[in-house]
Amino acid sequence: DGMLMSDLSRPFRMMLLVNPQSGKGQALALYNSYIQQMLNETNVLHTLIITERQNHARELVREADLSQWDAVVIMSGDGLLYEVINGLLERPDWEEAIRTPLGVLPGGSGNALAASIHHYSGASPVRSEELLLSCGFLLCKGLVSHMDLVSIRLSSGTRLFSFLSLAWGFIADVDIESEKYRHIGAVRFTIGTLVRLTSLRIYKGRLAYLPATEYCNKGGLRNKMIQCNNQASPLSPTSLLCRPSSDSPCQNTFYNSCHSNNSLTVRRTESISSRSTINTLPGPPDSMLLPLDQALPSDWVVVQEEDFVLVLAMYQSHLAEDLLMAPEATLNDGIIHLFYIRAGISRIALLRLLLAMEKGAHLAANCQHLVHTKVRALRLEPFSPKGIITVDGEVVEYGPVQAEVHRGLAKLISG
Ligand code: ADP
Ligand code: MG
Numbered sequence: 001d002g003m004l005m006s007d008l009s010r011p012f013r014m015m016l017l018v019n020p021q022s023g024k025g026q027a028l029a030l031y032n033s034y035i036q037q038m039l040n041e042t043n044v045l046h047t048l049i050i051t052e053r054q055n056h057a058r059e060l061v062r063e064a065d066l067s068q069w070d071a072v073v074i075m076s077g078d079g080l081l082y083e084v085i086n087g088l089l090e091r092p093d094w095e096e097a098i099r100t101p102l103g104v105l106p107g108g109s110g111n112a113l114a115a116s117i118h119h120y121s122g123a124s125p126v127r128s129e130e131l132l133l134s135c136g137f138l139l140c141k142g143l144v145s146h147m148d149l150v151s152i153r154l155s156s157g158t159r160l161f162s163f164l165s166l167a168w169g170f171i172a173d174v175d176i177e178s179e180k181y182r183h184i185g186a187v188r189f190t191i192g193t194l195v196r197l198t199s200l201r202i203y204k205g206r207l208a209y210l211p212a213t214e215y216c217n218k219g220g221l222r223n224k225m226i227q228c229n230n231q232a233s234p235l236s237p238t239s240l241l242c243r244p245s246s247d248s249p250c251q252n253t254f255y256n257s258c259h260s261n262n263s264l265t266v267r268r269t270e271s272i273s274s275r276s277t278i279n280t281l282p283g284p285p286d287s288m289l290l291p292l293d294q295a296l297p298s299d300w301v302v303v304q305e306e307d308f309v310l311v312l313a314m315y316q317s318h319l320a321e322d323l324l325m326a327p328e329a330t331l332n333d334g335i336i337h338l339f340y341i342r343a344g345i346s347r348i349a350l351l352r353l354l355l356a357m358e359k360g361a362h363l364a365a366n367c368q369h370l371v372h373t374k375v376r377a378l379r380l381e382p383f384s385p386k387g388i389i390t391v392d393g394e395v396v397e398y399g400p401v402q403a404e405v406h407r408g409l410a411k412l413i414s415g
Helices: 027-041 056-063 078-089 112-120 128-141 170-184 187-198 347-359
Strands: 012-018 044-050 071-076 101-106 143-154 159-162 165-169 203-211 263-265 301-303 307-314 318-320 336-342 370-382 389-391 394-396 401-413
Touching: 012 027, 027 044, 027 071, 027 128, 056 078, 071 078, 078 101, 078 112, 078 159, 101 112, 101 128, 112 128, 112 318, 165 170, 165 203, 165 370, 170 187, 170 307, 170 389, 187 347, 307 370
Parallel strands: 012 044, 012 071, 071 101, 101 401
Antiparallel strands: 143 159, 143 401, 165 307, 165 389, 203 301, 203 307, 203 370, 263 301, 307 336, 336 370, 370 401, 389 394
16 A cells, blocks of 8 residues: 555556446536546646446456556446456456556446545545545545455356445345436435335345455465454354464364354365366456355355345445445455345334434444344355346346455555
8 A cells, every 4th residue: 555646757647537427417527627627736647538338448448558557547436437447357467457546536326435435534424526526635645555356256157346335135126226317316326215115025045155254364364363262152153263273274174153043154164175166267266166056165154044125245335425334344354244134124124224324323223134244255046037136336147146355456546
């Protein structure tokens, strides 16, 4: 991590991708009113590129000569950054390409990463133009941090990378159904939520995850002995893994004394590395996932419920400008915050939870139906033949899906 611009003897060169259709269609006007002058005054030589269609940005960064650029910045919603990240990781030189510092300026209707960066900077919550100004200042400050990315595997074999979220059920449906209200901006999520509440559905499927512990973590904590906790607490599956220190993480048998009401943990594990993992596509290899048609590694926790209102994996604090879903999340902790809401929750209780999410108060609400756990990887197998799964707010192929976090894989200009 460090400062970007100060140690250059030449002007800083920024590729700025603006999606003129994002949000209420105002991104270009916002650029003209706020951003252009700010960048010029900071001695940033930026090249404005206006995206013309979906996947334009993805193709541009996939083909670009990255030695020409000190940073690639998007001014849009989260969808455009998703394109940029996946474009970079599709390159043969992905390992170098993904180290290009990225930046975000909120110009869309879903500006979750921008809101998260603002939140990480410690400032009090703001919206719309104020959020844009805040992100503009953070961008000009030029402090670069590593950012976790999550590798996502779909049943067709497609692999993609995600910086924000994987969603199924209520939240995914709202996100996509509310696309038609895009012209009204972030309010679309509120309206979509009310519509979906009146016809609340149950989503059936199987969910399993690898709990987050310090072992087996590639981001620097690897090989560290974690504190041994022999006191089985009935409610905290993530705190209970206990294993000896070892030079070969993931290989030893270890014991898990978790007996959560919600979870079933298989006790003895075999070495995952003795079985075939799935490492053929571009990007860094996944070390925790087995092919979808193979049984789960036995150190995974299988959630016993199969009836959900929503399942949401989050790796940033905000899911939208006014949705503080994972208050504890940071850019570079190698943790996936897994949330699910069990079926059986009343409409009014769900509405209360959703309202509490605005300030991140839902976890303190003590709702029996809401579960939050920290994981490194997960597998979700919906039972219904049709439905919506989103990655970073974009629809992906529906069906079984797996995810694994890659700590600090990308670089982001943040506060
Ligand atoms: P929003 O938050 O408003 O949804 P996004 O950044 O998520 O903003 O953009 C939405 C979609 O618009 C993305 O999938 C992106 O690929 C697509 N897109 C980019 N440029 C254009 C364009 N010129 N016309 C239409 N769609 C575009
Ligand atoms: Mg979007």
